[in-house]
Amino acid sequence: MAAIVQVENLTKTYDGGFTALKDVSLDIQEGEILALLGPNGAGKTTLISTICGISNPTSGRVRVGGHDVIEDWRAARSLIGLVPQEIRLEPFEIVGNTVRFSRGLFGKSANPAFIDEVLHDLSLYDKRNARTAELSGGMRRRVLIAKALAHEPRVLFLDEPTAGVDVELRRDMWRLIERLRGEGVTIILTTHYIEEAEMIADRIGVIRSGELLLVEEKADLMRRLGRKELTVELHHPVETLPDRLAEYDLTLSGDGRRLVYGYKAGEERTGITRLLSALQAEGMALIDLQTRESSLEDIFVDLVQEGEGP
Amino acid sequence: MNWNGIVAIWRFEMARFFRSIVQSIVSPVLSTSLYFVVFGAAIGSRIEEVEGVSYGAFIVPGLIMLTVLQQSIQNAGFGIYFPKFIGTIFEVLSAPLSAFEIVLGYVGAAATKSLMIGCIILGTSFFFVDITIQHPVWMIGFLVLTAVSFALLGFILGIWARSFEQLNLVPLLVVTPLVFLGGSFYSVTMLPPFWQTVSMFNPVLYLVSGFRWAFFGMADVPIAASLAAIVFFTGACLAVVWWMFRTGYRLKS
Ligand SMILES: Nc1ncnc2c1ncn2[C@@H]1O[C@H](COP(=O)(O)OP(=O)(O)OP(=O)(O)O)[C@@H](O)[C@H]1O
Ligand SMILES: [Mg+2]
Numbered sequence: 001m002a003a004i005v006q007v008e009n010l011t012k013t014y015d016g017g018f019t020a021l022k023d024v025s026l027d028i029q030e031g032e033i034l035a036l037l038g039p040n041g042a043g044k045t046t047l048i049s050t051i052c053g054i055s056n057p058t059s060g061r062v063r064v065g066g067h068d069v070i071e072d073w074r075a076a077r078s079l080i081g082l083v084p085q086e087i088r089l090e091p092f093e094i095v096g097n098t099v100r101f102s103r104g105l106f107g108k109s110a111n112p113a114f115i116d117e118v119l120h121d122l123s124l125y126d127k128r129n130a131r132t133a134e135l136s137g138g139m140r141r142r143v144l145i146a147k148a149l150a151h152e153p154r155v156l157f158l159d160e161p162t163a164g165v166d167v168e169l170r171r172d173m174w175r176l177i178e179r180l181r182g183e184g185v186t187i188i189l190t191t192h193y194i195e196e197a198e199m200i201a202d203r204i205g206v207i208r209s210g211e212l213l214l215v216e217e218k219a220d221l222m223r224r225l226g227r228k229e230l231t232v233e234l235h236h237p238v239e240t241l242p243d244r245l246a247e248y249d250l251t252l253s254g255d256g257r258r259l260v261y262g263y264k265a266g267e268e269r270t271g272i273t274r275l276l277s278a279l280q281a282e283g284m285a286l287i288d289l290q291t292r293e294s295s296l297e298d299i300f301v302d303l304v305q306e307g308e309g310p
Numbered sequence: 311m312n313w314n315g316i317v318a319i320w321r322f323e324m325a326r327f328f329r330s331i332v333q334s335i336v337s338p339v340l341s342t343s344l345y346f347v348v349f350g351a352a353i354g355s356r357i358e359e360v361e362g363v364s365y366g367a368f369i370v371p372g373l374i375m376l377t378v379l380q381q382s383i384q385n386a387g388f389g390i391y392f393p394k395f396i397g398t399i400f401e402v403l404s405a406p407l408s409a410f411e412i413v414l415g416y417v418g419a420a421a422t423k424s425l426m427i428g429c430i431i432l433g434t435s436f437f438f439v440d441i442t443i444q445h446p447v448w449m450i451g452f453l454v455l456t457a458v459s460f461a462l463l464g465f466i467l468g469i470w471a472r473s474f475e476q477l478n479l480v481p482l483l484v485v486t487p488l489v490f491l492g493g494s495f496y497s498v499t500m501l502p503p504f505w506q507t508v509s510m511f512n513p514v515l516y517l518v519s520g521f522r523w524a525f526f527g528m529a530d531v532p533i534a535a536s537l538a539a540i541v542f543f544t545g546a547c548l549a550v551v552w553w554m555f556r557t558g559y560r561l562k563s
Contacts, residue, residue, distance in 0.1 A: 014563055052404045055563050074312075077406040088397035090322075092329060097322070104318025105405040147401070 003027035010060035020046040022210040035201035036190040042207040044190040048157045052082045081153030085160045087140045091133035099146045106151035158189040194297040229292045230261040235285035315407045319415025327423045342431045346438040366439040371522040372494025378428040379460045386420035386464030409555030420461035449524035462547035488514045498530045
């Protein structure tokens with residue numbers, strides 16, 4: 001089946017001459033959750049804006065549900081819900097009206113029961129008659145989400161939905177995303193919280209300086225790039241490492257009690273057995289063994305720092 | 311056509327109007343009443359009838375035109391400038407709405423508001439002077455066309471403006487003089503010949519003249535010229551709006 005969002009060789013140069021997206025190609029499958037990671041100014045918002053029709057592409061094409069966003073904009077846009085990064089709301093309008101307004105804008109006829117449901121889901125129902133200016137920041141972000149959901153989109157873009165949101169609300173939001181996925185909604189979110197991407201995404205894309213560095217299944221990414229560490233706790237502290245162990249990538253802790261061995265996760269030969277035999281041959285008694293998988297954060301930091309060195 | 315979308319914009323804009331209904335109505339009614347007191351009663355008592363119409367009645371069409379014109383520009387300008395200013399415009403731009411539909415929503419709402427105010431002023435004037443409207447259908451037609459075309463102009467200004475100052479500058483510097491020099495409070499035949507010629511280049515003259523004709527059956531310029539002028543003006547504004555959306559002028563990056 002064709003991808004629901006198809007981005008082909010998309011380049012975006014702003015009027016000032018700055019190129020914020022460089023030849024980006026990306027397919028997003030129906031029903032998946034894609035997390036876009038990247039440092040500030042990487043081009044995440046620009047990518048979303050161009051797909052949603054707020055910003056015009058300089059070259060390349062974008063299709064949503066098979067409809068070109070420029071030539072067949074009406075069909076393409078009807079499928080999309082967008083929660084922008086910045087909170088922008090009409091300050092004097094009441095919550096219920098702004099949400100109904102969004103549904104109408106997208107051509108849907110009024111459906112009070114559905115709007116109430118959305119407001120309930122986002123714990124906004126009690127605030128439905130409050131002016132948006134009277135709400136807290138977290139609530140306003142939820143109003144934005146309610147507005148985006150009001151027209152029952154098939155593809156939902158969440159540009160940093162959890163920035164500045166407390167832990168509880170973040171959990172709520174993850175649950176909501178999970179439920180939407182259950183309903184078959186495709187979700188694209190950007191985030192700076194790597195654990196968030198790790199927790200909810202199926203695939204992860206990394207953008208840096210307008211280039212899409214990679215898009216991969218989360219599990220594959222972790223496997224391919226993940227480093228594992230084996231920590232060996234010694235019975236008797238040692239001052240220096242015996243020569244025999246020099247061939248291993250080992251670091252000795254300051255107190256001489258722990259050896260850390262780094263290896264790549266998912267490789268055929270990790271060298272662990274050999275290392276342990278070598279330790280035994282040296283007569284070093286072990287108290288404990290621990291392994292730790294490097295997190296997505298480590299992978300991410302490695303990626304974005306690549307080529308940025310002095 | 312995305313009718314639900316057009317209605318959504320129209321309603322949202324009308325809600326803004328009704329939130330401040332008191333200011334929206336009190337200020338035009340008050341200023342109109344002042345015009346009647348100052349021009350109609352104080353000065354008008356010293357001015358003889360203009361072509362058989364008392365001066366107080368003579369200024370009614372001009373006053374309505376003046377207010378409808380200013381209100382249309384102001385409402386439509388603010389209506390599109392404000393979402394641009396606070397950033398909520400992204401939603402309208404990302405919605406499945408064509409430029410025409412967006413304009414219909416915003417300009418339609420602005421024109422509705424100014425028409426309502428125009429009717430209120432007409433109602434107010436009945437308290438001050440005796441008027442009979444000779445061609446009511448034409449009167450309404452001119453009023454609607456004026457409200458729509460100047461709401462279009464306001465919409466253009468709202469997209470163009472980068473600040474509230476700019477938004478207010480054009481109505482102040484261009485539109486107000488044109489209105490005052492457009493024969494709202496006098497017949498151009500009262501002017502010296504040179505200024506009569508200059509006035510012929512003022513588009514507002516054609517509107518006021520046509521509108522006054524609908525009231526009293528007398529006009530400074532032929533009625534066909536008035537109609538042609540307003541149709542031309544509306545067409546020109548539509549062309550500019552069409553260009554703005556096509557190029558994304560000051561709307562999209
Ligand atoms: N309207 C604009 N005109 C000119 N340059 C822009 C415009 N919008 C964004 N840029 C530039 O494009 C680059 C990408 O910006 P973008 O907002 O897409 O980044 P981002 O990845 O969303 O960053 P963040 O994590 O801070 O939200 C930045 O260098 C930014 O300065
Ligand atoms: Mg961003």
